[in-house]
Amino acid sequence: MTNILLSVEGLRVSYGTGRAATEVLHGLDFTVSAGEAVGLVGESGSGKSVASLAVLGLLGSGGHVSGGRIMFEGEDLARAKESRMRALRGRRVSMIFQDPATALNPAFTIGSQLADVIRAHRSLRGGALGDEIESVLQRVGFREPRRAAKSYPHELSGGMKQRAMIAAAIVCEPSLLIADEPTTALDVTVQAQIVGLLRKLVDELHIGLVFITHNLDLMAELCTRAVVLKQGNVVEHGDVESIFLRPSHPYTQQLIDSIPRLPNVSARSTESGRGANHVK
Ligand SMILES: Nc1ncnc2c1ncn2[C@@H]1O[C@H](COP(=O)(O)OP(=O)(O)OP(=O)(O)O)[C@@H](O)[C@H]1O
Numbered sequence: 440m441t442n443i444l445l446s447v448e449g450l451r452v453s454y455g456t457g458r459a460a461t462e463v464l465h466g467l468d469f470t471v472s473a474g475e476a477v478g479l480v481g482e483s484g485s486g487k488s489v490a491s492l493a494v495l496g497l498l499g500s501g502g503h504v505s506g507g508r509i510m511f512e513g514e515d516l517a518r519a520k521e522s523r524m525r526a527l528r529g530r531r532v533s534m535i536f537q538d539p540a541t542a543l544n545p546a547f548t549i550g551s552q553l554a555d556v557i558r559a560h561r562s563l564r565g566g567a568l569g570d571e572i573e574s575v576l577q578r579v580g581f582r583e584p585r586r587a588a589k590s591y592p593h594e595l596s597g598g599m600k601q602r603a604m605i606a607a608a609i610v611c612e613p614s615l616l617i618a619d620e621p622t623t624a625l626d627v628t629v630q631a632q633i634v635g636l637l638r639k640l641v642d643e644l645h646i647g648l649v650f651i652t653h654n655l656d657l658m659a660e661l662c663t664r665a666v667v668l669k670q671g672n673v674v675e676h677g678d679v680e681s682i683f684l685r686p687s688h689p690y691t692q693q694l695i696d697s698i699p700r701l702p703n704v705s706a707r708s709t710e711s712g713r714g715a716n717h718v719k
């Protein structure tokens with residue numbers, strides 16, 4: 440892969456200041472190229488979400504980047520001002536969260552929430568805005584996009600809500616998508632469908648994807664490379680098949696051992712029934 444979109448180099452993140460500061464990420468390195476899905480895996484508390492929030496500039500008031508660089512399209516996001524991050528978020532880099540039910544506003548239709556996202560970054564109005572909304576809803580799998588645009592979140596299933604969230608994440612054509620456990624709240628068959636959709640978007644739109652998960656089966660389905668994190672350190676980084684078929688670190692082996700069916704990784708099965716296991 441050549442076209443590197445994101446290069447995280449020696450990233451350190453700390454919470455608190457002075458003597459009370461605690462470092463939770465101790466030098467993370469990974470890259471994501473256009474059209475590539477990279478998995479971030481590891482036990483709870485290993486630093487997966489902190490890493491993604493750092494990339495998005497969303498660590499919150501207590502957290503800060505205490506070392507390293509986050510190079511994205513030629514710019515170090517670790518040093519970008521909040522106004523710059525606001526312009527980039529949703530436009531060049533987007534995030535999909537775990538629970539679509541809490542991320543969507545129950546009081547507004549899907550169409551009006553997508554319109555808000557579009558208006559924040561693009562100058563589309565009127566019919567062109569409506570066309571764009573229908574087109575993105577179709578792209579993420581709504582067979583009747585006009586009807587879907589008029590729906591309220593409570594009228595949609597969990598999987599459809601997550602598709603609507605994915606529509607909001609891609610509607611401004613970002614080059615990088617970060618998905619933090621986007622399927623955890625969904626049932627197994629729907630998880631596989633959402634992973635299939637993400638794969639399609641990576642391929643068709645040439646988006647770079649960071650896929651955070653506890654589910655190694657789903658990760659193997661979607662990603663070509665993975666970073667294994669433990670307590671804020673990288674324990675392995677490389678292509679998915681060699682990491683999980685020939686793990687060099689006992690921790691990776693432990694993650695694999697908690698998933699009885701992982702040997703299927705070599706087959707790269709696309710059955711929708713796979714992916715039920717969870718290392719958490
Ligand atoms: N706001 C915060 N203040 C202080 N420490 C935090 C904060 N957010 C996260 N941490 C710490 O950073 C470490 C990494 O947390 P993080 O949320 O990234 O884990 P994770 O790998 O995403 O876990 P999970 O799989 O449970 O989502 C943990 O030790 C956590 O306690």
Ligand SMILES: [Mg+2]
Nearest residue numbers: 487488489619
């Ligand atoms: Mg997390």
